[in-house]
Amino acid sequence: MTKPLLKKKGKKPYSHLSPFTKMIDPLTEDEELMAGTAQGDEYSFELLVKRHQSRMLNLIYRFIGNRTQARDLAQEVFIRVWQAAPRYKPQAKFTTWIYRLAANLCLNELKSCGRKKLFFSESPAVPGRTPTEERNVSPSAEDILLAEERSRQISHALQSLPENQRIALILKKYDNLSYHEIAKVMECSVSAVESLLVRAKKNLQEKLIFHEK
Amino acid sequence: MKCSQVEKRLSAFQDGELDPQEEERVKGHLESCSACRDRHEELEKVWQALGNSQEIIPDPGFYGQLIKKINESDRASSPTGFRWLFQGFSSPWAASTFLIAGILIGAFLGNFLGRSELFPFQPSRAVQSQAASDVFSLKAFDPLPPGTLGDKYRRMATYEGGDRR
Numbered sequence: 614m615t616k617p618l619l620k621k622k623g624k625k626p627y628s629h630l631s632p633f634t635k636m637i638d639p640l641t642e643d644e645e646l647m648a649g650t651a652q653g654d655e656y657s658f659e660l661l662v663k664r665h666q667s668r669m670l671n672l673i674y675r676f677i678g679n680r681t682q683a684r685d686l687a688q689e690v691f692i693r694v695w696q697a698a699p700r701y702k703p704q705a706k707f708t709t710w711i712y713r714l715a716a717n718l719c720l721n722e723l724k725s726c727g728r729k730k731l732f733f734s735e736s737p738a739v740p741g742r743t744p745t746e747e748r749n750v751s752p753s754a755e756d757i758l759l760a761e762e763r764s765r766q767i768s769h770a771l772q773s774l775p776e777n778q779r780i781a782l783i784l785k786k787y788d789n790l791s792y793h794e795i796a797k798v799m800e801c802s803v804s805a806v807e808s809l810l811v812r813a814k815k816n817l818q819e820k821l822i823f824h825e826k
Numbered sequence: 827m828k829c830s831q832v833e834k835r836l837s838a839f840q841d842g843e844l845d846p847q848e849e850e851r852v853k854g855h856l857e858s859c860s861a862c863r864d865r866h867e868e869l870e871k872v873w874q875a876l877g878n879s880q881e882i883i884p885d886p887g888f889y890g891q892l893i894k895k896i897n898e899s900d901r902a903s904s905p906t907g908f909r910w911l912f913q914g915f916s917s918p919w920a921a922s923t924f925l926i927a928g929i930l931i932g933a934f935l936g937n938f939l940g941r942s943e944l945f946p947f948q949p950s951r952a953v954q955s956q957a958a959s960d961v962f963s964l965k966a967f968d969p970l971p972p973g974t975l976g977d978k979y980r981r982m983a984t985y986e987g988g989d990r991r
Contacts, residue, residue, distance in 0.1 A: 659889060666884045674882055683882075688892045695896055764880040771879075785841060786876050792843050811837045818872045 643707035651698040658698075662691050665708075668788065669715050675783045676719045678772050686722060690715050705797060712788070712798040716780050723776060770820040778813035781806055827855045832862050840869050 643664070649657025669690050674683035693714055701710075771779055777799070784790045784798060795806045832855045838844050839852045856863050970977040 662889055662892065666888055667881075670884050670888075671881050675879065680882060684885075684888070687884075688888070688895055691892055692896055692899060696899075760880070763875070767876060767879045782876075786873070787879070792838070792841070807838055807843070810841065811834075814837055814869060814872055817876070818868060821872055821875050 644703040647694075647698055647701050647703070647707060650695065651701060658695060661694065665711060666691070669711070672712070672715055672783055672788065673719055675768070675771060675787060676776075676779055677722065678768050682722070686715075686718055689718060693718075706794075709794060709797045712784065712790070713800070716784075716798055719780065720776055766821065770817050773820055774813055774816055778809050778816065781809040782813040782817070785810060827851050829855075829859060829862055832856070832859070833865060836862070836866055836869060840866070840873065 643661065646657040646661045646664075650661060666687065670683055670687040673686045673690075674680060677683050677686065690711065694711065771782070774782065780799060781795055784795045785792075790798070792803045792806045792810075796803045799806065832852055835844060835848065835852055839849060844852065856866055970980055
């Protein structure tokens with residue numbers, strides 16, 4: 614067993630596991646992993662982070678538009694998960710809760726930056742998956758440049774949306790949440806979510822058509 | 827369904843959020859109305875275009891850096907001074923109860939430790955009172971200063987002959 618990295622007082626790691634179980638089943642529910650995290654179990658926390666880190670990172674990146682800031686904010690989300698674990702009560706789904714955490718952090722970050730719109734100006738330092746790569750076709754240099762340009766246009770268009778429309782659209786399009794789930798994350802009504810998405814799509818239509826011209 | 831009604835529900839229709847009956851009505855309208863069909867296609871284009879957004883992959887050091895930040899924030903938030911005393915209490919009520927219990931125990935111990943059997947070298951209150959009254963009673967036999975009213979009254983009361991003045 615490796616020495617735990619987290620120096621948390623309290624129960625020893627793995628204490629909640631049966632003596633015959635040395636590893637947690639990777640299919641363990643998020644709520645059970647949170648219960649383990651609340652007891653100071655680093656392995657539960659690590660599993661939780663690795664399960665949700667990509668989702669959080671991309672949500673925040675699409676909202677903020679800056680890779681470095683998105684990574685810092687994503688880590689901040691998990692710091693708050695760690696700190697809140699002892700008080701966490703599974704009244705809603707864990708994903709709803711963590712999405713709400715991330716959304717609030719994004720909105721607060723914008724407020725603290727004075728509502729400056731950060732445009733995507735970085736070239737991808739870590740290669741992401743493009744639609745061409747997803748089709749298992751080796752992309753040419755031209756394809757890669759085109760994909761990057763399209764991605765940049767979309768990022769610009771997303772950044773131009775008001776914050777609430779942006780969050781609702783990202784949660785619907787990229788995280789595939791239902792209207793009901795988005796309403797829980799944003800703490801508003803389902804009809805408000807629908808209205809936000811209608812306006813967001815209309816705004817995006819104008820922006821993306823303008824780019825095409 | 828009218829075009830104005832369908833236009834309002836096109837976004838929800840695209841997102842698959844309509845109930846089955848309404849979905850059927852919208853589908854039926856789209857089959858017969860080219861204007862609404864065009865609007866739907868434009869929405870679909872926008873939706874497809876959004877799919878071209880690149881996804882970023884977390885770097886391998888993400889978790890390690892996160893752990894480092896957590897350890898640093900735990901160290902920074904360790905209570906110091908008097909806050910350390912109340913670190914173990916989960917709520918203000920627990921801290922208050924502990925404080926009140928401490929005061930009561932202290933008062934009880936104070937009364938208990940004041941008992942004479944535990945400290946024989948300290949004079950008891952009764953002995954102290956007796957000694958004090960002895961001291962005061964001795965003064966009753968002190969001679970009164972001559973020439974004072976008390977002295978004259980004493981002479982009058984005892985009538986010591988030959989001492990009249």
